[in-house]
Amino acid sequence: MARLPRLSLAGFPHLIMQRGNNGQPIFSSATDYETMLGLLADSSQKFNVDINAYVLLPDHFYILATPQTADGLPLMMQAIGRAYVRWFNNHYGRTGTLWDGRYKSTVIDADNDLLDTMVYMDSSPVQAGLVAQVADYVWSSHTNFIGHGVKHELDKRLEPHFAYWNIGNTPFAREMKYAELVKIGMSTARRLQISDAIRKGWVQGTPSFVTKVQALTTRRVMKKSAGRPFANKAGKDMVIGV
Numbered sequence: 429m430a431r432l433p434r435l436s437l438a439g440f441p442h443l444i445m446q447r448g449n450n451g452q453p454i455f456s457s458a459t460d461y462e463t464m465l466g467l468l469a470d471s472s473q474k475f476n477v478d479i480n481a482y483v484l485l486p487d488h489f490y491i492l493a494t495p496q497t498a499d500g501l502p503l504m505m506q507a508i509g510r511a512y513v514r515w516f517n518n519h520y521g522r523t524g525t526l527w528d529g530r531y532k533s534t535v536i537d538a539d540n541d542l543l544d545t546m547v548y549m550d551s552s553p554v555q556a557g558l559v560a561q562v563a564d565y566v567w568s569s570h571t572n573f574i575g576h577g578v579k580h581e582l583d584k585r586l587e588p589h590f591a592y593w594n595i596g597n598t599p600f601a602r603e604m605k606y607a608e609l610v611k612i613g614m615s616t617a618r619r620l621q622i623s624d625a626i627r628k629g630w631v632q633g634t635p636s637f638v639t640k641v642q643a644l645t646t647r648r649v650m651k652k653s654a655g656r657p658f659a660n661k662a663g664k665d666m667v668i669g670v
Contacts, residue, residue: 432629433647434533436501440494440641441480441536441589443545444505445626447488447528454516454526455486461567462580463515464489467508469582475504478587480542483549483568485556490549492536494589505531534625535641535649537633541622542591545632546573547610548622555619562610570610575603 436442448454455461461484472479472493477500481492495501513526536545550573553565562570572583573592595609596602625632631641631649642649 434502434530434629435535435631435641435645435647435649436495436498436533437535437641437644438495438498438500441538441542441545442493442495442501442533443536443549443622443626443632444491444493444501444531444533445488446505446509446531449525449528451487451528452526453486454488454512455484455567456520459519460516464508464512465567465580465582467511467515469585471504471507471511473585475500475507477501477504478589479582479585480587480589480592481546481549481569481573482582483552483565483570485553485558485567490552492542492545492549492589494587501533532626532629534629535631535633537631537637538589538591540634540637541632542589543595543606543609544614544618545622546592546606547614548619550610551613573603574607574610575599 455464464484465482468479468482468491471477476496478494478496479491480494483490493501493504495504509527509531516526517523536542550562550568550570553559553568554562559565563574563576566579569583569586571577571579572586573588592602592606595605622632624630628651630651631638633641638650
């Protein structure tokens with residue numbers, strides 16, 4: 429069965445995940461993390477992609493991003509992927525692949541799923557047993573959203589999504605509300621739902637949102653049902669301007 433092409437929709441938030449090959453570490457030191465954040469800051473600006481949130485873990489990373497052009501997201505990820513592997517291999521005297529295949533991504537319903545997606549990302553270091561408290565983890569954008577200040581160069585270029593801005597009328601109100609959402613967390617079922625969406629490339633959102641996205645592409649955006657298959661079987665990225 430041909431793999432589904434990834435969607436890249438201008439103006440829509442996307443959750444992106446990239447893992448190390450065979451679960452190997454892709455970050456082993458502070459320099460590794462900072463290098464990736466620097467590449468992400470530069471490439472997002474070059475390809476006109478808003479970085480809404482991020483978290484880097486030892487063997488994978490998540491990015492929440494909203495591309496402003498149809499091809500900005502795949503171009504940014506290609507540039508980051510190649511540059512980081514080149515730097516990593518040179519730095520550690522190694523050769524060969526670093527990534528576990530191509531990155532995975534899913535389009536997010538901003539009105540209904542974006543805040544849950546942020547909570548999913550920010551709580552992943554705790555889920556992985558790296559820290560006891562979400563705010564203790566250094567290599568994520570979480571502290572920016574709870575008022576603990578800027579820690580990395582990329583943090584200065586973050587573009588919080590309107591879904592975050594809408595949870596409070598003042599910075600303090602937004603920070604308190606978001607910290608509360610992270611503290612409450614999410615059910616195992618909800619976490620698995622988001623995980624499944626990004627692994628399989630399904631659109632994450634309400635039925636009406638899924639229908640809206642499906643109208644923009646011939647690529648399936650939800651689990652296949654009985655009936656005539658969609659036309660695109662090439663497995664290439666589908667970049668769509670809206």
